[in-house]
Structures are given as C-alpha cells and as structure tokens.
Amino acid sequence: GNWQFGAADGKSAAAAETSSSGGNLPLVRKVRIKDLRVTYRDGRTGEQTRLTLPSLDLGADGVEAPLRIALQGDVNGEDFSAAGTIASIRQLTAGGELPLDLKAQALGADMTVRGAIADPKAMTGLAVTLALKGASISETLARGAKLVPQLAAVKVPDLGPYDVSLTVTGSSAKPSVSNLKVTLGRPGEMALTAAGSIADAIKAQGIDLQVAATAKDPAGLAKGLGLEMPPLPAVTASARVADKDGGYRLQDVDVKIGASDLKGTAALYLGGARPRITADLQSTQLDLDELLPKGDDKPAPPAADGRLFPADPLPLDGLKAADADINLAAARLRVNNMDVTGLRLGVLLQGGRLTVKPLQATVADGVISGEITLGADQAVPPLGINLNIAKLDYGKLAAAMGQKPVAEGTADVTLKVTGAGTSVRQLMAGLDGKLRVVSEKGRIDSTLLNVASADILSALPLVDSKGDKDLRCAVVDFDVVKGIANAKALVLETGGLSVVGVGGLNLRDETLNLVLEPRAKKTSLLSAAIVPVAIRGTLAKPEPKVNPADLVTGVASNVASGAAAIMTFGLSALAQSAFNRATNTDDTDYCALALAGKQVAPSKGAAKPAPAQQQPKEQPKSGVGGALQNLEKGLGGLKGLLGK
Known part of the structure; x- marks a missing residue:
C-alpha cells in the first residue's frame, strides 16, 4: 500500500538515518x-x-x-x-516552506522556477521568480492547443522569439507581480517590450508598466492577426500604462508613424454604462496623405436618381457605442496636399451626442474657428454647424489643390446652419441658416468675365485689356429657410464691370434658379456685348444659359457684323437697341450694398453719360469676330467652376 508518513519523533537526523527499523522515515536515496x-x-x-x-x-x-x-x-x-x-x-x-529550483522544457519553450512558498497548502507567502523563453510564441500556442483545445482559437502570427521574467509574491488569491520584463519579436521587423509591476495580477489592479512597440510593416502584422488595415509606414510607440478608476491610463504616450508623431496622455474607462475614452494629445506633424488609404481620384458615380446628396442612412450607431473626450493640438496637418497649421480640435461624445469644440486651424492663411454639434441620441439627429474663416487666400488654396489660380485675394466666410435628418439628403432638405462669403481688393483673371462679356473687352475702346482685373469685391450671401437658399447678395465688381445675381437654390430637390446680370460701369460700348446668364439645371448637372433673345436682337450679332463700325465709332451701323445698350451705364455701388448686408438686385435704371472724347485705340485684327465662340468658351469655364 501507500506509505503513511508520520511526524518526526524528535530524534536526530543521524539516528534516523542509521536505524533500520526505529525511525519513522526510511532513508531512500x-x-x-x-x-x-x-x-x-x-x-x-x-x-x-x-x-x-x-x-x-x-x-x-x-x-x-x-x-x-x-x-x-x-x-x-x-x-x-x-x-x-x-x-x-x-x-x-x-x-x-516549500523551496523550488526547477528547470523545464515544453512546447518549444524553456522555463525556470526559483524561490519558495511559505505555506504550500494555503498558497500564501509566495516568493517565486519565473522565467519563460522560446523561439516562437505562435509555435508554443499551437503546440499548447493539444493540451488546451481553447488555445486553437488564438491566432498569432510568427512574431519571433519571446522572453518573459517576473517575480510573484503574495498569495494565489492575490498574487503581486514585480520585476516584470517582456521582450517579443525581432528587432528591425516587429518588437514589443514591457517592464514594471502589477499589484494584483488577478484583478489587474495596481498596474505600472512601461511598454514600447515597433513594427516595420503594421499592415502585415495586422493581417497575421486576422485584421484588415491599409498599408502604413513603420510605427514606433511607447507609453506608461497604469490602471485608474476601473480603467487604464496611458501616460507619456509617444507615437511615430512615418513622418507623423503624437504625444500626450490617454485613458480608457470600462466601469460605466459605456466605455469612455479620454485623450489629450499633441503633434508637431500629422501627414494624413501618408496615413490614409489612397483614393482612385475618380469622381463618385452619380446616384441612380441623378441627385447629388445621398439618401443613404448616416452611419451614426458608432456614436452611441462609447463616450469620448478628446483634445488634439497639431502644429501641422497635411491632407490632400494641403497644409493645415495651428490645429486645435476638441471632440466630446456623451450618450450619442457629439460636440466638436474648439475647432480652430489655419488653411491657406485663413483662420478657421467654430463648432459642430450632432445629436445621434435622437431618432432624427439634429445637426448644427457654426464656422468662420478669416482672410482665406483663395489663390493659395487653389494652388494647394493642384488647380491654376484664376483669382488672387482673401475672403471671409461665415457658415451658420442647422438641420435634422438621418441622411445627407434629409438634412439638406430642412436646412436653416446662412452662408456669407466676402472678398475685397483682389485680382481676377479676365477670362472669368467671358461669360458676362463674350470676351469683347479687348475689342472695345476705353477698356483696359490687361489679363487680370482689379476685384473691388465679391460677395455671396444666401439665407436658407427649410431647404430653400435665396440669394440676398450675389455681387462681383471690377473697375469696369458689375455682375449681380438673383435667385436661389432649392436644396430639397437640388434645382438651380439663378440669373447673373452683368452691368457696365463705363461708357465704352461694353454694354453692347454684355448678356445675362441664367443657371438652371441641378446641383449635379448645372446648365448655364445665355438668353437667346439677347443674342439675336441687336446685341452679339450686331456687334459681330459691325466690328469695323465699332472701331470707328460708326454707331449708325448698329441697331438702335444696341446703341442704347452701348451708351447705358450702371454706376450703382453694389459692393457697398452687399458689404453692408443689404438685399441686392440689379438697378432698374441706368444713366446715359455724355459721349466720351477719347479717341479709340488701335485694336487687334481679330476684333470681335470670335465673340460668340469665346462666349461659348466662357460658359464652359463657368461650368468648370460649378463642378461640371
């Protein structure tokens, strides 16, 4: 049968060992x-x-x-x-006490156990140092699945060798880990290190760890873990991890991804109704062009119904999954080949209600400030946008977007709108608010005026024919009420020309109903070549049109056929209607009205000043012979500005 070992009888060890029958413990060597x-x-x-x-x-x-x-x-x-x-x-x-000094090899790993257990039965008084070392953690897990089938579900790529050492003290009910050191991976490819202590390893409380990781190919690593992510440049990251208030706090965060960097603190709390994330982060540079997936640069195909605003439900469920309070300050943000500087962004998410405040940045010298709110906690989420941009350099903006600048100057932008909807289409259909864009003292490429003047500027006397024109002002001012955007002011004014727009946009069905009417500010026969332009169609397919009556009845046709008469002031060769238009001027200060926030419409009356005494200057041979062709080009340019 099994031996029954009794308690020692107090005799000396030597006596017990030399006695063949008197001791309780037989000597077994x-x-x-x-x-x-x-x-x-x-x-x-x-x-x-x-x-x-x-x-x-x-x-x-x-x-x-x-x-x-x-x-x-x-x-x-x-x-x-x-x-x-x-x-x-x-x-x-x-x-x-139970002293231990063991070495073992199993599952492709070497293990050592050194130390002692003060009370083995109660498993208290632990003071044991453990070390585990292997060539491949994926191999160890795969072989371990033969013993513990649940490990088969753990998919880990070949991360390379691993080395773990730690000291365990306390009891099995509350073990404390100190002198923890972990290394995993291959330097130059992927590596993970951790060092520190855990006061209560079972409850994961009292954590104090310094962790660091590097990955040459993060996307490849993610794929090995069964995750999909776009290609990313090499990553290095480090942080000090501690538990706090039922969650985890990361201090001294230091992340580098390619040319981008991020530092600060972050925390994840798990004790409430929803997980809560907080972060206070700073960056000298964030290059989103390097970090985000590359697009195919192809425009999105039009919707089957020909609409611009999609009717697809907005993906807002994610806003209800967690709460967040995140602040980011980035000295430089690069996106779409544009530099955004001085970015300050605050994101507050509580119970599905999103607030973006502050929202501050500088783009093309324009200072952006404002806030955005979105209530995903409601069945029909309300949206509020309040943005201001001061001194935006639209020439620099166009160049940064890879476009040829057609104007130079700065603009101030105000956008304040509210709406509610489960899709972009529904939001736009019920939009309320205001859009106002103001630019003063700029320069504009005269080819943009072709739509207004059929490019006859260079063929008429008393008109400056330089390539660029002084821009006194450009004002776009829309009031939006329940999806109907009415133009309070649409004004563009140069030294010799005013363009005044009336009409509006129906955001409910996306139709356009705008008329741009040019007005001459000087007597130079310029008026004879000026025709209004109507913009019809839809936002997805705008259709600029010149009034055919103006082209037929004594305006462009008379000008084209009577070019020589124009050159010599032979006004008798023109129809009387063309003469009246040529000698009429409109000196209304539309800029003053628009800049003052007034309702602006084309003036009904026009003055007839005395005939000019200046002799006509020599004109190019082409004159206005190609006026109609250039008018068509001008309309094409306007379509380009409208996105089609």
Missing part, C-alpha cells in the same frame, strides 16, 4: 520509475489525456536534504522534461 503511463478520461466530454513518463528519477542525500527530481515524458504526444530540486522529505511531510 534514489527512486526510479520507468515507462509509466496514465490515461485520464473526462466523464463529461469523453476526451482523454494521456501521460507517458519513460523515466522519473527522485533522489536525496537525506531526509533534510533537498529532493532531486528529473523526468522526461509527453502529454498527448507533446514532449516535456524537467529537472531540479524541491523541499526535503522532512519539509514535505511536516509542512512549512
């Missing part, structure tokens, strides 16, 4: 067990675990000496071996 096989069958699942021990050696130099152990075997075909010493036979029988 060496025990060898060979070819031991044990099969365990789970009565519930029927699964079997097979243990084979080809050899098991136990030995000691005495009952007070440490017990030596050496064994080799396998479990379900996975080989393992172990060797070392544990407590003496007397310690094992009498109870008390």
